[in-house]
Amino acid sequence: MSDARRNSVDIPLSKTLVALKRVRSLRDPATNSLGKYATTAENMIWETHSSNGAVLELSKSANYNLNEEIGNHEHIMELDHSSRAHNPRNTSYRKPSMVKIRGLNATRTKLVHRVRQDRPRKSLDSNYGRQFVSPVEEEVNSSKNPAFESPERTNGTFVRKPVYGNCRKTSAAMSRVGSPCMSIDEARTTGSRRSALGLGTEDTRVKSNGVVGSNFSGCGLSSCWSGTPKYHVSNPYSDSDCQEQPLLSAEGTETAFAKAASPYQETPRSLSQKFRPRSFNELVGLNVVAQSLLYAICKGKVAPMYLFHGPRGTGKTSTARIFAAALNCASPEEHRPCGLCKECMFQFSGRSRDVKELDAAKIDRMERVRALLKSASLVPYSSRFKVFIIDECQILREEAWSAILKSIDELSRHVVYIMITSDLEEVPRSPLSHCQKYHFPKIKVADIVYRLQRICIDEGLEFDNDGLHFVATKSNGSLRDAETMLDQLGLLGKRITISLAHELIGSVSDDELIELLDLALSSDTANTVRKARELMGTRVDPLQLVSQLANLIMDILAGRCQSGLSEVGKNFFGRHALAEVGMHKLRHALKLLSEAEKHLRTSKNQATWLTVALLQFSNSEYSPLMEMNDPHGYPRAAYLRDEWASRKNMDSAVCYACNHNKSNCTERHCRRLKLENIWRKAVNKCQTKPLRSFLRKEGSLLSLHVTEDLAIAEVGFSHPDHLSSAEQLQNQIASSLQHVLGCNVEMRLKLVPALLRKDARGKRQSFSLLSCSGRKQELSDSAMTDGDETERSSKREPSFKFYSSNSAKPINDPNFFHDKQAVTVENDSPEGKGEGIECIGVQEPELQPSCLAKTLKLQRRFFSADVAHMICLRMQPHNKMDLSITKKSAFETYFCPYDPYNQGFRSDSQFTCSSREDTLSSKDSRFSSKFLCWKAPKPSI
Ligand SMILES: Nc1ncnc2c1ncn2[C@@H]1O[C@H](COP(=O)(O)OP(=O)(O)OP(=O)(O)O)[C@@H](O)[C@H]1O
Numbered sequence: 001m002s003d004a005r006r007n008s009v010d011i012p013l014s015k016t017l018v019a020l021k022r023v024r025s026l027r028d029p030a031t032n033s034l035g036k037y038a039t040t041a042e043n044m045i046w047e048t049h050s051s052n053g054a055v056l057e058l059s060k061s062a063n064y065n066l067n068e069e070i071g072n073h074e075h076i077m078e079l080d081h082s083s084r085a086h087n088p089r090n091t092s093y094r095k096p097s098m099v100k101i102r103g104l105n106a107t108r109t110k111l112v113h114r115v116r117q118d119r120p121r122k123s124l125d126s127n128y129g130r131q132f133v134s135p136v137e138e139e140v141n142s143s144k145n146p147a148f149e150s151p152e153r154t155n156g157t158f159v160r161k162p163v164y165g166n167c168r169k170t171s172a173a174m175s176r177v178g179s180p181c182m183s184i185d186e187a188r189t190t191g192s193r194r195s196a197l198g199l200g201t202e203d204t205r206v207k208s209n210g211v212v213g214s215n216f217s218g219c220g221l222s223s224c225w226s227g228t229p230k231y232h233v234s235n236p237y238s239d240s241d242c243q244e245q246p247l248l249s250a251e252g253t254e255t256a257f258a259k260a261a262s263p264y265q266e267t268p269r270s271l272s273q274k275f276r277p278r279s280f281n282e283l284v285g286l287n288v289v290a291q292s293l294l295y296a297i298c299k300g301k302v303a304p305m306y307l308f309h310g311p312r313g314t315g316k317t318s319t320a321r322i323f324a325a326a327l328n329c330a331s332p333e334e335h336r337p338c339g340l341c342k343e344c345m346f347q348f349s350g351r352s353r354d355v356k357e358l359d360a361a362k363i364d365r366m367e368r369v370r371a372l373l374k375s376a377s378l379v380p381y382s383s384r385f386k387v388f389i390i391d392e393c394q395i396l397r398e399e400a401w402s403a404i405l406k407s408i409d410e411l412s413r414h415v416v417y418i419m420i421t422s423d424l425e426e427v428p429r430s431p432l433s434h435c436q437k438y439h440f441p442k443i444k445v446a447d448i449v450y451r452l453q454r455i456c457i458d459e460g461l462e463f464d465n466d467g468l469h470f471v472a473t474k475s476n477g478s479l480r481d482a483e484t485m486l487d488q489l490g491l492l493g494k495r496i497t498i499s500l501a502h503e504l505i506g507s508v509s510d511d512e513l514i515e516l517l518d519l520a521l522s523s524d525t526a527n528t529v530r531k532a533r534e535l536m537g538t539r540v541d542p543l544q545l546v547s548q549l550a551n552l553i554m555d556i557l558a559g560r561c562q563s564g565l566s567e568v569g570k571n572f573f574g575r576h577a578l579a580e581v582g583m584h585k586l587r588h589a590l591k592l593l594s595e596a597e598k599h600l601r602t603s604k605n606q607a608t609w610l611t612v613a614l615l616q617f618s619n620s621e622y623s624p625l626m627e628m629n630d631p632h633g634y635p636r637a638a639y640l641r642d643e644w645a646s647r648k649n650m651d652s653a654v655c656y657a658c659n660h661n662k663s664n665c666t667e668r669h670c671r672r673l674k675l676e677n678i679w680r681k682a683v684n685k686c687q688t689k690p691l692r693s694f695l696r697k698e699g700s701l702l703s704l705h706v707t708e709d710l711a712i713a714e715v716g717f718s719h720p721d722h723l724s725s726a727e728q729l730q731n732q733i734a735s736s737l738q739h740v741l742g743c744n745v746e747m748r749l750k751l752v753p754a755l756l757r758k759d760a761r762g763k764r765q766s767f768s769l770l771s772c773s774g775r776k777q778e779l780s781d782s783a784m785t786d787g788d789e790t791e792r793s794s795k796r797e798p799s800f801k802f803y804s805s806n807s808a809k810p811i812n813d814p815n816f817f818h819d820k821q822a823v824t825v826e827n828d829s830p831e832g833k834g835e836g837i838e839c840i841g842v843q844e845p846e847l848q849p850s851c852l853a854k855t856l857k858l859q860r861r862f863f864s865a866d867v868a869h870m871i872c873l874r875m876q877p878h879n880k881m882d883l884s885i886t887k888k889s890a891f892e893t894y895f896c897p898y899d900p901y902n903q904g905f906r907s908d909s910q911f912t913c914s915s916r917e918d919t920l921s922s923k924d925s926r927f928s929s930k931f932l933c934w935k936a937p938k939p940s941i
């Protein structure tokens, strides 16, 4: 049979008849049966498989049928396995069977009847090891089709080998005897049941829409675990030999049957298949999810619909499968899924009739959805639950969602849907509130490294921790990606090192990147060009280089780069990254890179344009004012940059704080905020902890004036002793201020007796949105003269402003938040005492992102407005979230650390969670999920 024929789809009836004739010569020598046609026909009707679940197409599994004719199952399986596992072209092999089947509807019943009588019912074990070359094989071999030249075939026989991959053909081959898929006979006997359910007969279904194949009573869907073989040796639910066979022998060892059916028998194609988790314990970084799902089972609170969402390769599908297995597992609750009981084994080997994995793309038509729902309405075959795992659920249409949701209310409690998506934003809003949602976060680098280490040890791969760390970093939180990369590296047969990984991925090492960045920031044009050419000429794609540089800069800005630095790194940090000026340059570079990236995507001369961008890295103006935001929380960087550029050359004295000419300096509150901001930064730059806490407690920046290249700073202390201490430390304080301001600083220390001690200004141990909102904004509204500065300070209290989304004015009405069900938050953590809650966001529809951004900004200014904005946006889809959020999970769930297009970038390192992982307590537990809170870590310098 030619390849062309194999691949053809529609063949006229006459050809089919010819084919039928030929079949006579392919009778099973043992039984003289026409089994292959019968099974082919059956297969055509019911057997549908895909690697990833339900397939509503015709006959994917019909590939086995020629072999099935032999009537000896295990040999078919061998042929099947070998060709599938090792021959990528085996798909072409499947087609002719399908073609033949199409002409066979008329004769099917008869054939099937015969084959049911003729086919020996043998278990896998009883047939194990027999060798047989079928006439079909001979025919196939004589046609020299490479698709059949299996590596396992030796001396005209097939040697049984462990199987990996998806053994559809095998499953099909065995299915008529024992698979969950019904044979025609079975179908006929259940015909009345079908018609009662309105499913119609198989024939009509085939004719009507080509939606065929159900191994669960005709919903038109069937599936198996991706990548797991289906050993359809015998019907696990009805075969006597199977039932009689205990899963565990008396000694507690696995029986042959158990072994045969065990998913662990498979020879996986990849590391991620091999190490696919099969119990909750094996899931990495998903403790909360796993615990919650397990408790749901233990406490009998299984929801009808779950939604697993999160980035790719983070364990959603694996968890869904484990959960499904756990739901039906027969072992004691805490050990679910045991992996040993019958239900577990059927499921993990892809034979469960009650757990179906579907791709949403395949239920794109309403009739398919209806078929699915009909199937769901039937009681489970043998398990407690019918579980439907629907992948990529975001592509389900609204009608499909509503039909499914509607059916949930009507159905009995035995159905569980597990919807999976990596794109939550695309899922319609209304179904979201019906689901229990579980977020699968990106997996932490440390967890990935640990997992990779375990795999390397198991696989006998030599590795450097640095190499694995690099792989983990590159995988962007996807364990599957990391495992795939490790797989590739393992194939090289060398020790897995960072340089090997760089070579494989085509990336540049951090040292080289730092060297390039250093050159670019130092205006060393010639060497920048040389280095850039060297890297892009041979080693790395320009776009990849952009991405690596941007990541490096973000890491530096986030303070993630400083530990474990090489010499190159240390030198670089010595030159660029410590001062605010250096930070500003880096931000500027980041911006240039983001623009370059856009440009590069459409450019033919990428290397040149990237070099041009690199050469601009050093051309950045810096003003500390760019760091500030206006008192209402709006980022003013762009405005101030222009202002600064025009003012820079002015000789007249300018108030450095509020950026106005000194004589016009009237916005006192603005000025105070800026002064506080600068002082806080300067204090944080001080070298020693005692000095930092002394200055934070006792000192205050009273004023700041800048002339051409010099800033004059007045720093006040309330007690003469403090003043004299400060005088001794004057140089250190001045140098910290210089770091922050980026210019020379002349410092004047003043005794200001009225200056209130900061610890007496009001403890922030307890803090309530309500009370804060009610507090008058005296600082912003009062107009004080310079002379009032100290008096004003003495009145100073923690003060917070809140804004509604539709007004630019601060809200002074205490009822505003009350009405909106704002929460009161106690900061009762020991480490929080005296520090205050740093940032609180209340999630209310009325509290729009812009408003919350301002609120966050004003409270302690740890968030820039845009970061807060992003947090709010992230919170929006979760209005109805019913799981309580711990600080940690809130952080993981919602925090979006970086937007390269935003000026006010703040690193997430500033927001590391408190070590306490308790659920934030609110006085009213109803609102416990409605706010987020982070405590800023102690300054690291
Ligand atoms: N959290 C995890 N714990 C253990 N293994 C994991 C985890 N996440 C991913 N893996 C590994 O990655 C492979 C793929 O995981 P899985 O298919 O469950 O991810 P997914 O989130 O469903 O991905 P996708 O959205 O692309 O379907 C697994 O076989 C496993 O080896």
Ligand SMILES: [Zn+2]
Pocket (backbone or CB within 6 Å): 328, 329, 330, 331, 337, 338, 339, 340, 341, 342, 343, 344, 345
């Ligand atoms: Zn079990």
